[in-house]
Amino acid sequence: MLIRSLLHRAIHEGTILLRNHQKCSTVWRKTHHCSALIYREHSHDIQTVRMEPLLLPPVGDRSVRLHMLAAPVNPADMNMIQGSYPILCPLPAVGGNEGVGEVIEVGSDVTSLRPGDWVVPIDAGFGTWRTGAVCEEEEVITVPKDISLLGAATIFVNPCTAYRMLHDFQTLTPGCTVIQNASNSAVGQAVIQIAAALGLKTINIIRDRPNCAELIDELQSLGADYVVTEEEVMSTGLHRVFEEVPKPKLGLNCVGGLSGGLVFSNLDYGGTMVTYGGMAKRPLQIPAKSFIFHNVTLKGFWLTQWKRKHKEDKAQLNAMLNAVCDLMRGGQLSAPHCVQTPFHQYTHALQATVQSHGRKHVLIM
Numbered sequence: 001m002l003i004r005s006l007l008h009r010a011i012h013e014g015t016i017l018l019r020n021h022q023k024c025s026t027v028w029r030k031t032h033h034c035s036a037l038i039y040r041e042h043s044h045d046i047q048t049v050r051m052e053p054l055l056l057p058p059v060g061d062r063s064v065r066l067h068m069l070a071a072p073v074n075p076a077d078m079n080m081i082q083g084s085y086p087i088l089c090p091l092p093a094v095g096g097n098e099g100v101g102e103v104i105e106v107g108s109d110v111t112s113l114r115p116g117d118w119v120v121p122i123d124a125g126f127g128t129w130r131t132g133a134v135c136e137e138e139e140v141i142t143v144p145k146d147i148s149l150l151g152a153a154t155i156f157v158n159p160c161t162a163y164r165m166l167h168d169f170q171t172l173t174p175g176c177t178v179i180q181n182a183s184n185s186a187v188g189q190a191v192i193q194i195a196a197a198l199g200l201k202t203i204n205i206i207r208d209r210p211n212c213a214e215l216i217d218e219l220q221s222l223g224a225d226y227v228v229t230e231e232e233v234m235s236t237g238l239h240r241v242f243e244e245v246p247k248p249k250l251g252l253n254c255v256g257g258l259s260g261g262l263v264f265s266n267l268d269y270g271g272t273m274v275t276y277g278g279m280a281k282r283p284l285q286i287p288a289k290s291f292i293f294h295n296v297t298l299k300g301f302w303l304t305q306w307k308r309k310h311k312e313d314k315a316q317l318n319a320m321l322n323a324v325c326d327l328m329r330g331g332q333l334s335a336p337h338c339v340q341t342p343f344h345q346y347t348h349a350l351q352a353t354v355q356s357h358g359r360k361h362v363l364i365m
């Protein structure tokens, strides 16, 4: 009778009785509910994403329960929902790949995390657009709490991509130049700031827009040396810029199409262009003469692949994260310009991400 009434209360309160096979004892473990942004099919229609209640599994010996604090809406998240990203989650899926959560509860065998820690998911596909999560200890990595909440929520994808691309493809010394397109993107803003901290000069291409002067000021205040529109590069070129700084050894292409060609054709002899995004959804237009006469190299970069390659090597992951956090602490790197959006207003954030000239939106749970 007592057991039956306890069981009834347990089901009512979301607590379930589990047998812990390893220790051969019976333990009470509590389940919780959270709210999550779930999609059940791949579609370009953002109405496919709906807020739903989700039952979280109980915390196991090696798992942790998180309260998600903030999570950005990135273009790659939308590509995953649309079904056009190279890795897709089994459906139904919770949206979002990046975000910061606070550890609320840890399993008995968890050694690296404590309640109160801030953590971010290591791999893509975590499903960060939710108020709570239960995951394995190894799925997340700690971020220090002395950086801003927005900084923590947006640190492990875009700034780390910028950091890797500035370090892994060309030997760049202070005074060298880097050219990029989509310079106002979150990656672009991080490139400007990390490059400035390294003593590099940046040439930053943006798309023309009604408030162009405002955007130029904004990027210059981050440390951009030159900000030019695609139209200016096409009509007058960068001759004036190259009277002041050397031609770039490194080009970063987030767009493809004609814009990628503008980055490529302005590289120095022996330079490298790294493509990390395809925002224009158009094939790269590349002049043959840059290959023939300038010996320029084309490369690609995908942070997810880099992280997967180094997933056993927490020291490498931590070294990158610490370097980026140090820049944030030192005031040399800030979170991207963004709009903080209450979680329940998620449709607004998704809509803005698929629009031209939209601001980055960060969901606040």
Ligand SMILES: NC(=O)c1ccc[n+]([C@@H]2O[C@H](COP(=O)([O-])OP(=O)(O)OC[C@H]3O[C@@H](n4cnc5c(N)ncnc54)[C@H](OP(=O)(O)O)[C@@H]3O)[C@@H](O)[C@H]2O)c1
Residues within 6 Å of the ligand: 074, 075, 076, 157, 158, 161, 182, 183, 184, 185, 186, 187, 188, 206, 207, 254, 255, 275, 276, 277, 278, 279, 280, 281, 301, 302, 303, 304, 355, 356, 357, 358, 359, 360
């Ligand atoms: N390979 C990797 O490891 C990696 C890592 C991080 C991000 N990424 C990729 O990098 C890209 C930027 O990500 P993010 O989070 O930094 O983006 P974001 O902050 O949302 O900014 C999006 C950027 O794309 C530009 N854009 C949007 N639509 C465009 C179009 N049709 N043609 C040309 N430019 C367009 C925007 O310019 P306007 O303001 O002019 O619209 C803006 O500069 C995405 O493709 C993302 O998937 C790749």
